[in-house]
Amino acid sequence: MDNTDKVIKFTDGYGKVLGHLEQDILEALWLKQEASGKEIFAEIKRNREIALTTVLTVLERLAKKGIVRKVKGESVYLFRPAYTKDEFAREVSQEVLKGIFEISASGACASFVDALADNDPMELDKLTALIESKKKEIERKRG
Amino acid sequence: MDNTDKVIKFTDGYGKVLGHLEQDILEALWLKQEASGKEIFAEIKRNREIALTTVLTVLERLAKKGIVRKVKGESVYLFRPAYTKDEFAREVSQEVLKGIFEISASGACASFVDALADNDPMELDKLTALIESKKKEIERKRG
DNA sequence: ATAATATTCGACACTATGTAGAATGTCAAG
DNA sequence: CTTGACATTCTACATAGTGTCGAATATTAT
Numbered sequence: 001m002d003n004t005d006k007v008i009k010f011t012d013g014y015g016k017v018l019g020h021l022e023q024d025i026l027e028a029l030w031l032k033q034e035a036s037g038k039e040i041f042a043e044i045k046r047n048r049e050i051a052l053t054t055v056l057t058v059l060e061r062l063a064k065k066g067i068v069r070k071v072k073g074e075s076v077y078l079f080r081p082a083y084t085k086d087e088f089a090r091e092v093s094q095e096v097l098k099g100i101f102e103i104s105a106s107g108a109c110a111s112f113v114d115a116l117a118d119n120d121p122m123e124l125d126k127l128t129a130l131i132e133s134k135k136k137e138i139e140r141k142r143g
Numbered sequence: 144m145d146n147t148d149k150v151i152k153f154t155d156g157y158g159k160v161l162g163h164l165e166q167d168i169l170e171a172l173w174l175k176q177e178a179s180g181k182e183i184f185a186e187i188k189r190n191r192e193i194a195l196t197t198v199l200t201v202l203e204r205l206a207k208k209g210i211v212r213k214v215k216g217e218s219v220y221l222f223r224p225a226y227t228k229d230e231f232a233r234e235v236s237q238e239v240l241k242g243i244f245e246i247s248a249s250g251a252c253a254s255f256v257d258a259l260a261d262n263d264p265m266e267l268d269k270l271t272a273l274i275e276s277k278k279k280e281i282e283r284k285r286g
Numbered sequence: 287a288t289a290a291t292a293t294t295c296g297a298c299a300c301t302a303t304g305t306a307g308a309a310t311g312t313c314a315a316g
Numbered sequence: 317c318t319t320g321a322c323a324t325t326c327t328a329c330a331t332a333g334t335g336t337c338g339a340a341t342a343t344t345a346t
Contacts, residue, residue: 019221020304037324038322051306053306057326066151089250089251101298103231107230111232116240117277121281123252125247128275134256142227181292193336200295201334
């Protein structure tokens with residue numbers, strides 16, 4: 001490992017899927033499962049100064065993207081995540097990984113294992129299992 | 144799998160690390176190893192109408208980001224990739240995956256295997272090997 | 287010194303995101 | 317039916333990354 005300052009200047013959200021606020025809002029939604037804009041607003045506001053409309057706008061944009069559902073409740077609209085965290089991570093990964101694999105599958109594999117080990121070593125075993133079942137699946141398909 | 148059109152609207156480069164042109168240029172550079180702006184320009188031009196300065200500008204930006212090196216040759220500047228494809232994919236993946244893992248490691252794992260299987264099934268075995276050695280590495284570190 | 291080349295600058299367009307006030311819509315109490 | 321409180325939508329601006337170049341400037345070979 002040579003950190004000879006030959007490092008790529010990652011600008012903030014390199015390869016980012018969502019902006020900060022979007023992410024925070026989604027996170028809040030995953031917690032509450034369902035909430036009005038005002039509730040989400042209240043949640044976000046606990047950490048930073050922000051206007052209600054800002055949250056509403058972003059919620060609206062997330063809805064337009066299909067990441068969030070907007071349904072009319074008794075007297076106010078309610079929002080709920082269109083995907084569970086797992087599902088979402090899947091969808092997103094699919095996209096992102098496709099792009100990275102186009103560059104280099106082996107390079108991506110290497111960091112995948114590294115990153116996973118850093119983040120959640122326990123997952124390593126599950127990953128092995130996943131690979132195994134995937135291989136079997138391929139076997140079957142090939143007949 | 145229900146594709147009940149509940150699909151996220153991925154806008155063009157969701158989680159994209161590089162723009163189209165940047166990508167094409169980098170790709171050309173990886174092929175040639177080293178080239179003048181004009182050469183890259185010629186390469187890109189084979190597929191689409193584009194101005195020399197456009198290519199130069201992007202090359203410059205890539206250099207600023209630290210993704211390509213700019214060195215003075217005999218009579219013109221030459222550019223070369225600062226990383227091999229593998230290295231680059233590693234660097235980038237690291238960043239991108241970090242973000243996705245924060246959302247859901249297991250979700251990411253699932254698609255990782257899927258995406259890899261689609262893209263390059265042969266890599267599956269290597270991945271298994273990678274995981275093994277990673278686990279051993281962790282073992283050692285823990286003593 | 288001059289013309290031919292190479293390199294750099296400055297600009298504009300377009301998109302995504304964060305930000306939020308203004309305008310408009312809704313509905314229940316008076 | 318009018319008014320006020322609250323909800324929702326619209327419009328708009330700022331910033332940043334990328335694609336796109338022409339114009340200005342610098343460099344070189346003749």
